[in-house]
Amino acid sequence: MARTGITRNIVVTGVGGQGVLTLAQIMAQAALNESNNVRVGEIHGMAQRGGHVVSFVRIGDGALGPIVDIGTGDVIIGFEPLETLREISLVRPGGHVVMNTHVQYPVAVSMGHDRYPSEAEIDRLMSPFGVEVTKVDAMTLAQKAGSPRAVNMVMFGAVLGLGLLPFGVGTARAVVRSAFGGRYEAINSAALDLGVAAVSGGS
């Protein structure tokens, strides 16, 4: 019955359809199962349809409101580099960014009307925020687990593997198992484990 003294503020950011809300919900359920107080902030409606989606998970007794504001996030879980950069100001100095390196062009870029920032530019723009960045090739690992739709669970595994959440891999696994049915359960569980493995054991 671990009670966290402090509030852990987590931001999940990505593109509509990547499973941002699903991860937020699963993470919160895992935290609740370990007797933590939780709040999840979601936005539905217009925000989907392939647009940018962000969701907040707050864990701990101090979590009352649903919003993680600029400079107050402990962890950002970014499903896509540009969408990670878009929310980078939410993280506090000394916070942690876990980012999927797989790029998904916004339409203006794929149509050739706008330019996607290079990896070096993204790194440069992130550096003033004083955060530790861990990059994960979650798309490749998700495909290895059996579906590109399992990117969110790879990212979940990575964040767990880095010890950034106030609950362990075992609790997470149990929630993932009960959240997905049939074939998808095996894929998502495998994705979670690949995510954990990706961040443990050196570079």
Next chain:
Amino acid sequence: MVKAKELLQDAVGETLLLLANEAIARAVLEAGVRLVALYPGTPSSEIGNSLTQMAPHMENFYFEFSANEKVAIEVAGAAAVAGVRSMMVCKGPGLNVAADPFLSLAYVGVRGGMVIVVADDPSMWSSQNENDSRYYALMANMPMLEPADPAEAKAMVLAAYDLSEELELPVLLRTTTRVNHTRAPVPLGPIARPPEHVVFKKEPLRFVPIPAVARKQHPALLRQIERAREVSEATPLNFVTGEGEFGVVTSGVSYNYVREAIEALSISAAVLKLGMTHPVPEDMIARFLEAHPTVLVVEELEPVLETHLRRLAQLHSIDVRIVGKEQGVLPRTFEFNTRIVMRAMTGVLGVESPIDWDAAEERARSVRDLPPRPPLLCPGCPHRATYYAIRAATRGKAIYPSDIGCYTLSIAPPLETADILFDMGSSITTACGIARVTGQDVVATIGDSTFFASGLPGLANAVYNRHPICLVVLDNRTTAMTGHQPHPGTGLTGMQESVPPLRIEDVCRGLGVEYVRTVDPFQPLSEVVAEVRQLVQWVRDNRAPGVLVSRAPCALLTAAERRSTGVFPEPYYVDVDLCNGCRRCLNRFSCPAMYLNQETGQAAIDPALCNYCGSCVHVCPQGAIKQGGV
């Protein structure tokens, strides 16, 4: 979404992680509500989505997706007049649609408890405006409660029914997006069982507000609202927490930000948290103002509580510094957060903030200039094909009144087929006004759900007054924008029963439209373009309204169907030997599944995103887009 099975379980004391919307659906079960009627609208949509899943498994319970909010409030209001507990749910603008019966309901009152849930949307995450529905409680003289979080939302629904029955008035439960869409632990309570039938007891001199009746009812209502104020003085929903010289008055989700801000700033403050915000507890507020020389009012949107405070301070000659929106200390637009409240408090009290907000805001500005990623019509969306055809047929020169739904996204380039929009149903009526005074071609578009919700009176008007308008009904067989609820054209009810659907073509003909044709937007685009041209020509020649129904299911429905059957069509691809890199497909059709291959300069299709509509095949002048094994 939490599964209906979990919301239905008889497990007192169990704690579930619920959205406030799901908690409200659960409260329906715990309060023994007999009937719920609503028209979907974000941020309230999951209430209906949960109830329609639960309804077939609940005893003596009836749920419907009504045609619109005015219909819903009348259906639910009558059930409560008959003597059972009922509920109506809508988003903020939905209460505008239901405003006429809403005001009468307060006059006639109810015999069974009635709760009207209205979900406002500060910051307009999914709304056409951020109107503050609290004014309706003042205008109608209807009691109002405002929860701060999901657990309180459930508890307040139960309290609202008791209050409603005590006062024989409907009660407004006003939420905001950050309550509706917050997920938090919610303890389950016992389930109550509604009665199967009640007998309608006639009492026309109460329930038919002819002037002679209404003249008695208005003073009676004012007496009831005075009784409600006495309830408000005593209810535990209004309470003071903490102590100190500094006073804060707040309600709804802002209460959380206030508590977090006080904690973060390590200040002492007394917080008057109002759960019942109409009528406000006037004596309690006056005492609070007497006891605190400085009082900050923290409420999103309009200065409703703030105005009450200023009124009461004047009335009771209290010397107090009331701070809020009037001095610009807190904004009147958009949602709040802890930072906004902390900044207001540091300003008022002159204390230091432990977080350097200026630096954080400065850093935030450094990453503002990024390529945007707005919401778009999905790959394979039938609306894209229809709008492409409308634009091509009219060369972009007609006026395009639009309406509310996914299809409003056609405002974006390259479709750019949304020129004017007021509210649901306004496509038809604004078309009438424009066609009458300009003489230009006018091609209005309306979704199928919106057509049934509020298109019919406008269409009757267009026919009878012979307005020369072209109307294209975008029938994607669902209410897509709000999460795929059924409507009268779909053949499914809120109770999950199959019924004969209303046919849009029959409805139009029945209303007297002489020109009614149907097109499949996924047939070769040139044919769709020809259909639109023919419609425009007919309207020019006949100076009367013409209707084209463009019918193909929402791509998300088709994709779900494919996933369940496991049958997928052959993929589409760009033949690299034929594509000359002209970019016509990208520039004119802009399907999110297509992209420019930066190395070759040719178009390409992402097989993971493509939804197999095949429309792009007809956009390419080279015939380079093909279907089949590569």
